[in-house]
Amino acid sequence: MPEATYPPTYNPHLLPELVAKPWLRELSPAVTLLHCKVIDTEAGKLLDGMRTVKLRAGKIVSIDKGGETANIGGKNVVDVEGRYICPGLIDCHVxxxxxxxxxxxxxxxxxPRELVTLRSTYVLKSMLKRGFTTIRDLGGANKMIANAIEEGIIEGPRLLQCGYVISQTGGHGDSLPGISGGSGEGCCGHVYSSGRTADGVPAVLRAVREELKGGAxxxxxxxxxxxxxPYDALESVQFTRDEVRAATETAWNSGRKMCTAHAYTVDAIIHAIENGVRGIEHGNILDKPTAEMMAEKGIWLTPTLATYGAFTRPPFDKHLPPSGMEKNKMVMEKGLASLKIAHDAGVQICFGxxxxxxxxxxQTEEFTIRSIVxxxxxxxxxxxxxxGKMLGYEGKLGVLKPDAIADLIVLEKNPLEDIxxxxxxxxxxxxxxxxxxxxSGSLPAFPA
Known part of the structure; x- marks a missing residue:
């Protein structure tokens, strides 16, 4: 029996997990996709002819006409057999x-917050398998989860997040009990929450700076x-002009970070835009003049129509109190008309x-709902x-072109003909x- 030594010796090449982050993977290998019908989302049409798409190290290298297996070599060559190749989908409000x-x-x-985070891994994996390779979280996710996805600890779409949403006391993001006016400034804690409260310019400044410090x-x-x-009317306009200005200027000065706003009504939308907000979430009750102003100023709009219909059907029709169901009915009835008004006015619109x-x-029902108008x-x-453009990845996400990130989905049918x-x-x-x-899915010969 050979004599033991202390400390034992080992071959690091045989034990690759002896590193700080053993879950990190090498960049993806080179892959060639043959016989692709490539969708140009910017132009809203197919590229002419069958295409050969080459991927390497997580990016698209080239998209060329023709190209047969014999001319390329057999390693990591995948024949998609004339199927449609589309950029990975992006949900901008989850x-x-x-x-x-x-x-x-x-x-x-x-x-408990820990249990919520664990459960969110199920949501992330499901979204990715539906074809959403990037998502934008509008309250509750954080940089730690985003980093875990990026490093490969958990499986999910690329995640951009705002940390906690910022609300005035009694506003839409205030989830504290309404007993004797609530219990003061609220943030985070050990149970589920997607929001924090801040009242007055100093408190708003601190909240924004803390979220940015946390990686928002x-x-x-x-x-x-x-x-x-439960506490606010749908028609209410929240935060003062100075509070909104404090947030938008601080975010922009801290690395040109964008502020977006939860707003349904014309008054709320105008209040947000006039004080530096660059994005509107929902916007169900906007009118033509407001939409034209948004288009002129380059304001982004992310409607979210699927959720309202879901609240009217079992088993979700008991989720809201009667007052919530009344508000849900109002925004649902006006949502499609507002989407059409915004589109016709030339507003930059995203999917949420x-x-x-x-x-x-x-999640995918949003496509069917929007197809009505x-x-x-x-x-x-x-x-x-x-x-992709709104998220700061213009030319990198949501498109298929050389040097773009190699996020794509393979489809049996053409979504340009029927979304x-x-x-x-x-x-x-x-x-x-x-x-x-x-x-996910099955493409023979695709490398692991």
Missing amino acids: HIIHAPGEASIASMRTV DFIKLMIGGGVAS TDLLNSMHAL LESKDILRQATCNA KILDRPEENLVAVIKEGRLI
């Missing part, structure tokens, strides 16, 4: 901590009333869903290149590829 597991919004607010990619302000919040609990399974090419643009095929992923979604790696 809440991953609003995860399944509870029967109502009220019961969600009692769940942007800031979200609650500027108007909400459907699910804002779903809660098990409603996340209805918009053409397929416009909706696809909202879920790809428009979203509703994206609402049937079980029939039409062949594969999901994120940064050059096959995440």
Whole structure:
């Protein structure tokens, strides 16, 4: 028996996990996709002819006409057999901590933060398998979760997040009990929360700076009333001019970070825009003059229509109190008309869903709802290149071109002809590829 030594010796090449972060993977290998029908989302049309798409190290290297296996070599060559290649989808309004597991919004607010985070991993994985390779979280997610996805600890779409949303006391983001006016300034804690309260310029400045310090990619302000919040009327306009200005100027001066605003009504939207907000979430009750102002100023709009219909159907029709159901009815009835008004005015529009609990399974229904008033090419643009531009990834996300990130989905049918095929992923979604790696689906010969 050989004599033991202390400390033992080892071969680091045989034990690659003896590093600080053993879960990190090397960049994805080179892959060539043959016989692709490539969708140009910016132009709203197919590129002419069959294309060969080359991927390497998580990016698109080239998109060329023709190209047969014999001319390329057999290693990591995948024949997609004339299927449609589309950029990975982008949902610009999600809440991953609003995860399944509870029967109502009220019961969600009692769940420990650690459990909420664990449950969110289910939401993330499900979204990715539906073809969403990038998401923008509008309250509750944080930089730690985003980093865990980026490093490969958990599986999910690329995540951009605002940390906690910022609300005035009694506003849409205030989830504290309404007993004797509540219990003061609120932030975070050990149970579920997607928001924090801040009243007055100093408190708003601190809240914004703390979220940015925590790694927020942007800031979200609650500027108007909400459907699910118990204390505020839908028509309310929240925060003072100085408070909003304090937030938007601080965010912009801290690395040109964008502020976006929860706002349904014309008054709330105008209040937000006049004080430096660059994005509007929802916007269900806007009118033509407001839409024209948004277009002129380059303000982004992210409607979220799927969630309102979900609240009217079992088992979600008991999630809201009667007052919430009345507000939900109002915004649902006006949402499609406002979407059409904004589109016709030339507003920059993105795709969003804002779903809660098990409603996340209805994420792709947003495509079908928007198709009632918009053409397929416009909706696809909202879920790809428009979203990529708003997120600061113009030319990198939501497009298929050289040097773009290799996020793409393989489809049986052409979404430019009928966007509703994206609402049937079980029939039409062949594969999901994120940064050059096959995440789900079946493509023979695709490297692991």
